[in-house]
Amino acid sequence: MTRQRSDEWHKRRADCLGASLGFFALATFGSGGCGYTSNYVPPIDGRARVIWNSQDSEATATLAGGSLSSECQAAIRQLTGHERIPLDRGFVQLPTLPSAEPYQMIPSYRGEYVPRYYGPNIIVIHPGLAPHFPRPPLFIPGLGRPGFPPHRIATPVAGGVRMGGGGGRGFGGSSGGSDAGKAFVVLAVVAIVVMPVISITLATVRPESERQASQAIDAVNAYNDMLRNGNSPCDPAFAPEAGGAS
């Protein structure tokens, strides 16, 4: 009688622990899929930016109206050494153009750089508070003008969207076998060993792709440098294939 009661108690305990484990696992995997949703909309001003792609919770590059000709792509590859760049919602594979003349930054521009923007002069009305722009100042002068070479971007060759949260399977709380005790001990030991590994991984590994973040940042920095440097293959007005006048 006492033994039967003890077995029943063990069984209930195993069920309870299994259920709680399943609950925690579900909570764990469920919360892991929630990323940050950015509401930032970059103005179309011709300055490239690194933005947060809410769909896959990764940093990605956006050109904000700028163009990306094949010469521009080759120059970015030459300056950064990356084979591809994450752009908006995909990846652009950068070409290798061994015959192309390497792009060089003009040394005289190094050091103090005063940005060239187009629009009205900016006047600070409230000291210590940046003014609000009804229309953003432009970094590419002709951007938005009718007849200006439209911005063209190479077709993304590889889909870069990775949906977050693969969906986890919770541990089932079934231990209804007659020999539940031994089975549960093995299950519990495996769980106790595995959980710290997953926990340490989640706690130490960065959620963003380091490679993708580096590619996006390098591409944006190189792109903006080339535009600011002048005579850039990334400037829509200067790109030969865009037909723009220099």
Place this chain on the structure above:
Amino acid sequence: MSPRWLRSSAVCAALATLASMGCATTQYQPQLAARGELLLRYDGGFVMQAQGQTVARALSYRGLDRFVACVPEAHQHARSAQTHGGAAIALSVIGVTLSLASLGSLAGLADTQHQWSWLGGGLAAGAVGLTLSALSWREKNQANGHAIDAMNHYNDAVGSLGASCQDLRYPPAAGPSPQDSDPMPESLPMPPVVSPSPSNGPN
């Protein structure tokens, strides 16, 4: 399965996880940056720089809110990034500590009389640790997203235009924007015509 074997395998797995972490960094050094412009770098996490000095870095993003204080939207995002970053660090530490502590419960396998208590405690500690670590993952994402948004809002209003919150003076514009210099349309709508009736005419 002896407890010793289990413990050593767990430690090996954890070490392998740590060793397999990526280490990509940015390769290109930006050369033409406006005064006060926040530039991004990646070196084991996002690093924000201005004028060659590190302003803030992941995950704490300490100092970012002060740097972007003159742009209200950027300031709000920066504060959120710091809050989420702090939470991510705290949750990671507690999560890992609890998870590692749960391994100690394997010692209970030798204690046959209290085996269930040991294993139950270990499972509970491990599960809570795992949950906290998963929550820290989410907080890291939030911190990075808010920080990048803060940087973009700041650069749009101040940094990329050659000003900074410490010295909020903008250089003059290089020229008008195309919208400003667009010519007037050639044909304007005709004004309404009022035909004078003979009875209302001046006498």
